Amino acid sequence: MTRCTVAGRLALSGQLVEGSVVVEDGIITAIVRGNPNRTLPKPHYSSAIVAPGLIDLQVNGGFGVEVGQSPRDFQHLSAHLPRAGVTSYLPTVISSPASWYDGLFAAFASAHQETGARPRGLHLEGPFLSPARRGAHPREAIDAANDDLFARLLAFDQVRLVTLAPERDGALERIRRLVANRVNVSLGHTDASFAEFEAGVDAGAAMATHLFNAMSPFTHRAPNAIGAALTDDRVTIGLIADGVHTHPAAIRLAVKAKGASLVALVSDMMAAAGMPPGTFTLGGRPVHVDETSARLDDGTLAGSILTLDQAVRNVSAWCDLGPATALLMATEVPADLLGFPHIGRLAVGADADLVLFDRELRVNATIIRGQEVYRRADPR
Secondary structure, eight states: OOEEEEEEEEEETTEEEEEEEEEETTEEEEEEESSOSSOOOSSEEEEEEEEEOEEEEEEOEETTEESOSOHHHHHHHHHHGGGGTEEEEEEEEOSOOHHHHHHHHHHHHHOOOSSSSEEOSEEEEOSSOOGGGOTTSOHHHHHHOOHHHHHHHHHOTTEEEEEEOTTSTTHHHHHHHHHHTTOEEEEOSBOOOHHHHHHHHHHTOOEETTTTTTBOOOOSSOOHHHHHHHHOTTOEEEEEOSSSSSOHHHHHHHHHHHOGGGEEEEOOBOTTTTSOSEEEEETTEEEEEOSSOEEOTTSOBOSBOOOHHHHHHHHHHHTTOOHHHHHHTTTHHHHHHHTOTTSSSOOTTSBOOEEEEOTTSOEEEEEETTEEEEEOSSOO
16 A cells, blocks of 8 residues: 655645645545644655646647647657646647548557546547637638538547537537537637527537637627626636736636636647747647747647646736635636546545645646656755
8 A cells, every 4th residue: 555645735625724635545535634633654745735636628739749649649748747737638639630530539549648647538629610710720620520520529438528619500419419428518719699609508518618719709789609608607618828818807807707616727738838939730730939829820829838837827816816716727627527526626535636836836746646747856
């Protein structure tokens, strides 16, 4: 039996509480509040802030690799994501040709993870999107999306989340079929009216993909997709909190409107995240990356270079939130959205996926199933 204790200020459902987490064989077996009055198992870790492992719902790539058709892509991401405190993630692909998905599914099915962050299923961002709000998605893949392709996507049982536009022909029936197959549906890359977005939610969609980006804009007479997502309590909104995709004031507005329990921070990171500036790819197309953003030749944003730990720091600062509240949006909220009660929280019986943060919310160490998988060279 492997046992250890992790002590510090514990991030417990939006509050920081002094205490210790007891881990046995990769599972949390006790939460001890305050100073323990009994001997706890060693080795003993301590940190300013102890949080559940971060969960990223939108990872297009990172650390030099794009999600693609090789098992090595997933293995590489799993090895490096703990640097950002990420212990679970959804590898994400943008709209692609029908034949490409077969190779993706085969690669994902054969990518067995022994260590590192765990892929919890695929996020298919497209191809059933609005051509008018496609962003960096190739128009030809969106135009070619049909019922035959949908059937192939539905048949792969490792698809966990699908982003689609509710106003497309057949979208509502697709949403119902996905939900019936226990696939989460998010509405995004959409030119939907308020009513069309609400129809998608009525059909079973429960999330809005990267709110504000690639969406019909809000006006006081036509609130459209953004207005529906902000006012419907059935909808959890995804936010790319990098200050490039979304202005900090818009982030503040969204968090105030929804409350932390209905906000899921996402990175939308692509291959350049964690790398120096240069030219990378997204969906096979060149993407030019500087110190702040990733863009196609025409200037269109193409994913981000944000990491999820930085998103937490940004939201904490921009929204004047305590660390535990900001962390909630990258842990418990995405876990609940996916229906995974055993991750994203410090609780007895949960997986011992832990992140040790310093007071500035910088990652000192990451623990997955009770095993240390990352430690910063200069922890504070």
